[in-house]
Amino acid sequence: MAKTLILETIASEMPTGVIVLDKNGTALYANTFFLKSFPVDGGVEGRHISSIMENANLLKTIDSFLEKRGGNSIDIEINDGSRHFNAHIVPLKDKGEFSLLLFLQDITEEKRVETIKKDFVANVSHELRTPLASIKGYSETLLDGGMDDKETLREFLRVIDRHATRMARLIDDLLILSRLESHQMAIVSAPMDLSELITSSTKGFEKQARDKGISITSEPTDELPKVLGDRDRLEQVMVNLLDNAIKYTPSGGRVLVRALKLDGGVRVDVVDTGIGIPAGDIPRIFERFYRVDKARSRELGGTGLGLAIVKHIIQGHNGRLQVESAPGKGSTFSFFLRSAG
Ligand SMILES: Nc1ncnc2c1ncn2[C@@H]1O[C@H](COP(=O)(O)OP(=O)(O)OP(=O)(O)O)[C@@H](O)[C@H]1O
Ligand SMILES: [Mg+2]
Known part of the structure; x- marks a missing residue:
């Protein structure tokens, strides 16, 4: 096979942009990926x-290479609007x-993941620091003499x-999320009866609802086809959704x-x-840690991880998740699972 054909194919198929400049900075050649990333009318x-x-x-870096007509190859990161590239610059004599x-490598995705990781660490630290600061503050007050009074102590x-x-709870939820994300907590689907899950999880919240003066009911769900699901994980979904609803x-x-029995599966609202x-x-x-009203949710003991867990579990079932809501009126969270048959 002809070497030029091989080299041409590599240049046109590689997922890295390549552009070659002459001694004045004028372009001699650009490959397909470069032209796609930086389109210019007429080439x-x-x-x-x-x-x-x-x-x-x-x-500026290119200019200094052209002035010197030499130097060692270097890498610089460039930001082009919402995209990030790593530019590898090689002088050739x-x-x-x-x-x-x-050579321009698109590193937008890597940058995005990096930002998510940084935000995540910052969020976790913040969420842990808040209760820890209270624990420290209260225990210090007790040690400083506050515990002499029995009422204060209690x-x-x-x-x-x-x-x-x-x-x-925060740490438990984080562990569940991390196990789901790293697939250590595998979703093991088997044919299962959703009516039983609905009845039992609704029952589990009766006391919590009664204490708050809320009525909780489940509509009769006879004749539902069996769905493919992991009962334990779906119970977690029900618990998180019911906990929020209340x-x-x-x-x-x-x-x-x-x-509701739908085409090909069942939807739970x-x-x-x-x-x-x-x-x-x-x-x-x-999203992890997202709360509409941070102060209010925290007061209610929330960490903002419940729905992130729900989303992961439903995705792991190849199911669909949907929300309809109107401020002051209420919300409906629905998930759809495929039937087993
Ligand atoms: N049924 C609902 N009605 C109104 N707002 C809701 C409802 N469910 C969730 N939300 C909003 O979505 C946010 C995220 O919910 P999520 O369950 O992930 O976190 P949380 O309830 O704050 O904390 P956690 O579930 O970890 O205890 C909540 O803080 C709340 O603002
Ligand atoms: Mg919640």
Whole structure:
């Protein structure tokens, strides 16, 4: 096979942009990936690099290479609007002729993941610091003499206990999420009866609802086809959705669970008549740590991980998740699972 054909194919198929400049900074050649990433009407050949790319730092670096007509190859990161590239710049000398090769690798996705990781660590630290600061504050007050008064002692210990419980819950939820994400907590689907799950999980919340003056019911769900699901994980979904429905519904409200047989599967709705969610927040509520009203949710003991867990579990079932909500009227969270047959 002809070597030129091989080299041409590599250049046109590689997922890295390549552009070659002459000693004046005029483009001699660009490969397909470069042209796709930095489209220029009429192609790049014969154009100066400054009319092809805008990044000031990159242009300055190129200039200094052209002035020196040499140097060692270097890597710089450039930011082009919402995209990030790693530019590998290689000077080339051949029989007194000088040219510059630029390799541009799109690292937008890596940058995005890096930001998510940084935000995550910052969020976790913040969420742990808040209850820890309270535990420390209250225990210090007790040690400074506060515990001589029995009433104060009891009250402060209760606060300490509440914050410690919150921290333990946060860590439990984080472990569940991390196991789901790393697939250590595999979703093992088998044919299962959703009516039984609905009845039992609704029952589990009767006391919590009664204490808050909320009615909770599940509609009769006879004749549902069996679905493919992991019972334990789906129970977690029901618990998280019901917990939210009750938590975000004021006294006097209603919570209803119903299941509908649809084409190819079953949809479960958890309906509440609670405070609802503003339209602008709906796309974000499944993100880790996102809460519409941070202070309020924290007061209710929430960490903002419940719906992130729900989303992971439903995704792991290849199911669908949906929310409809109107502030002041209530919310309906629905998930769809495929039938087993
Ligand atoms: N049924 C609902 N009605 C109104 N708002 C809701 C409802 N469910 C969730 N939300 C909003 O979405 C946010 C995220 O919910 P999520 O379950 O992930 O976290 P949380 O309930 O705050 O904490 P956690 O579930 O970890 O205890 C909540 O803080 C709340 O603002
Ligand atoms: Mg929740």
